[in-house]
Structure formats: structure tokens, C-alpha cells
Amino acid sequence: MDALRGYGELGLGSRLKRVSEFMMKETQLVYNHFNIDFDPYLFPIFKIIANKNGVTNSEIQNSLKFSQPAITQALNKLNDKGLIIYKGDKLDKRKKIISLSEKGKKTLTQLKPLWKSIDEVIKEYTLEKSSSLIEHLNSLENKFNKKSFSNTIIENVKMEVKQDIDIVLYKEEYATHFYDLNVEWLKTYFYVEPYDKEVLNNPEKYIINKGGHIFFARLNKQVVGTVALMPIGEDGLYELTKMAVSPKHRGHKIGQQLMQFCIDYAKSMGLPKLILYSNRKLENAIYIYRKYGFIELEIESNSPYKRSDIKMELIF
Known part of the structure; x- marks a missing residue:
């Protein structure tokens, strides 16, 4: 049993400290994996110095609200x-x-892609x-x-430096x-409805031959994701649908690349x-749809999918 969880709000300070220490330890594992000699506890002060073209001790303290001893200790380690490096002020x-x-600038270049991945993973974990x-x-x-935080970041970094996704x-x-990726996704989050099975088994009949389009994301020539623009009715309306990404490639924004490609293609x-x-339970997906400009509509009573409880629209 986790005693701190049992304390509720009373143990909030201790919970935050535990989370902080855990994230620092995991971040250190990431730095070690990429052979970068850096301490995650030094990040805030190092970042302030990197963002400024010269900064004083007092300016660091005013920016971060850290105690002076803590700043001095970090500066000594850096x-x-x-x-x-330290230089005297020309006026004072x-x-x-x-x-x-120069070593600091080189280290900063090494750290930036790691910080980008750490930021992305934390956003994904806290959405x-x-x-x-x-x-x-x-x-x-x-x-x-459930899954190693440091390994997730490392995988994210490696994905960023791999060959670009082509669609x-x-x-x-x-x-x-098209069939396998979608069925795997549906079985993971919901179930395969008869309508899904019919469309997935006959993509040319229901999508391609009706003027629709299916796209595939490939990484090193291997298909890792898919999405479709499927015509609906006779009014020239298209549904963005059947988006799925291979389980081992999720979390690397492949779905977002497919989304942007579809939007650009639809505009063209x-x-x-x-x-x-x-479905509203897919909170990360709904967040991304809103990010790309989709707004919620009233869903019809005869929605083509039983699992759907939200309908969204993007107007160009």
C-alpha cells in the first residue's frame, strides 16, 4: 500500500517532493544514456544563463526566486x-x-533535443x-x-533523429x-463494430472508388500509421476517419503528421x-483535434458509430 496516497491532501508536500525526486532521477538516466555530463538539478539556472547574453547573480535570483545559497551552490557546480565563465561588468x-x-554552448546544443522530448513526454503524461x-x-x-519515464523519453529522442516520416x-x-492498424486500435480502446469491419475489409469500395483517399505514414519504408478522407453522402462532405498508429510508434506525433497532411490535402x-x-474518453485525441481547429457539433441520433459521443468540424 502507498501510505502517501492514503494521506490525501495532508501529504501533498511529500507527494510533490517524491514526484520531483523521481523525475530528477529519471532525467539523469536520460542524460547518462546520451553521455551528457549534466545534472538535472542545474537545469533552471543553466537555462537562465543560456537565455541571456550575460546575467548577474541577482538577476538569476529575481528570475527563479531561489535562495542565494542554492544559486551559489549551482553556479559553483556549473x-x-x-x-x-565570469567576466567583470564594464560599468561596475x-x-x-x-x-x-564554449563547453557550455556545446552542452546546450546536446541538451536541447532532450529537453524538447522531455517537454513532449510530460505534456502527454499530464494532458x-x-x-x-x-x-x-x-x-x-x-x-x-506503467512505463519507464526515462525509456519513454529516450525512445522519443531516438524517433526524432530517425529518418523523417514520409506519407x-x-x-x-x-x-x-489499413485493416490491421485500425482493428488493433479499435480492440485496444473499444471494439470492432460491423460498420468498421465492412469499411476496413473493403477500402476501395467504400473510400477510394467513391472519391476518397487513404494515406499511410512510413518510417524507413515500413508502414506505421494510416488515416482516411472518406466521402459522406452526396453533398461533397468528407470525414477524417480511420486514423491509427502502430503501438510501438505512438507518442511520436505520427498521428499529428497524418492529421496535418489530411488537412492540407483537403484544402488542396x-x-x-x-x-x-x-469519443470523449480519448482525451488526448480530443485535445489534438481542438489544437488543429476542430470545434464540437451536436451529434446526430443516427451516428454511423455506436461508440461515438462527440462530432467535430473543421471549417477552412
Whole structure:
């Protein structure tokens, strides 16, 4: 049993400290994996110095609201690692201007892609809504326990440096990927409805031959994701649908690349808008749809999908 969880709000300070220490330890594992000699506890002060073209000790304290001893200790560690240099102020010789050294600038270049991935992973871990901070902490720690935080970041970094995703149009040889990717996704989150099975088994009949389009994301020539623009009715309306990404490639924004490609393609076709159907329990997906400009509509009573409880529209 987790005693701290049992304390509720009374143990909030201890819970935050535990989360902080855990994230620092996991971040250190990421730095070690990429052979970067850096301490995650030094991040805030190093970042302030990197963002400024010379900064004083007092300016660091005013920016971060850290205690002076904590700042001095961090600066000493950065200096010992050779990451910063001190210069006298031209107007006030009592002031010391702190800047990155050449080694510091090189280290910053190495750290930036890691910080980008850390930021993306934390956003992914903390997107869902909750009614209290304690509930949010419970969810966050559950995710930490489910999959290694450091490994998730490392995988994200490696994905970023791999060959770029290329997106290609439907070919008959990709039909099995269209079926398999979507069925796997549906079984993971919901179930395969008869309408799904009919469309997935006959993509040319229901999508391609009606003027629709199916796209595939490939990584190193391997299909890792798919999405479709499917005509609905006779009014020239298209649904953005059947989006699925391979389980081992999720969390690397492949779905967002497919989404942007579809939007750009729909605009090039001269479409006035796109619609989609989803479910509110897919909070990350709904967040991304809103991010791309989709707004919620009233869903019809005879929605084509039983699992759908939200309909969204993007007007160009």
C-alpha cells in the first residue's frame, strides 16, 4: 500500500517532493544514456544563463526566486564542470557577468533535443483532466509505474533523429496495413463494430472508388500509421476517419503528421470543411483535434458509430 496516497491532501508536500525526486532521477538516466555530463538539478539556472547574453547573480535570483545559497551552490557546480565563465561588468567592477563557456554552448546544443522530448513526454503524461491536484498526481504516478519515464523519453529522442516520416497514398499492397492498424486500435480502446469491419475489409469500395483517399505514414519504408478522407453522402462532405498508429510508434506525433497532411490535402481539393467522430474518453485525441481547429457539433441520433459521443468540424 502507498501510505502517501492514503494521506490525501495532508501529504501533498511529500507527494510533490517524491514526484520531483523521481523525475530528477529519471532525467539523469536520460542524460547518462546520451553521455551528457549534466545534472538535472542545474537545469533552471543553466537555462537562465543560456537565455541571456550575460546575467548577474541577482538577476538569476529575481528570475527563479531561489535562495542565494542554492544559486551559489549551482553556479559553483556549473563552474567546476567548465560550463560557465565570469567576466567583470564594464560599468561596475563589483558585478560579475555570468555567461556560457564554449563547453557550455556545446552542452546546450546536446541538451536541447532532450529537453524538447522531455517537454513532449510530460505534456502527454499530464494532458488528462482531473478534479483535484491529488487525483492528477495519482494518474501521473500510475503512468510512471506503467512505463519507464526515462525509456519513454529516450525512445522519443531516438524517433526524432530517425529518418523523417514520409506519407504516401493508398496502394492495394497497403490494404492489409489499413485493416490491421485500425482493428488493433479499435480492440485496444473499444471494439470492432460491423460498420468498421465492412469499411476496413473493403477500402476501395467504400473510400477510394467513391472519391476518397487513404494515406499511410512510413518510417524507413515500413508502414506505421494510416488515416482516411472518406466521402459522406452526396453533398461533397468528407470525414477524417480511420486514423491509427502502430503501438510501438505512438507518442511520436505520427498521428499529428497524418492529421496535418489530411488537412492540407483537403484544402488542396477545395473542400470547405472536414468532420470527424470520436469519443470523449480519448482525451488526448480530443485535445489534438481542438489544437488543429476542430470545434464540437451536436451529434446526430443516427451516428454511423455506436461508440461515438462527440462530432467535430473543421471549417477552412
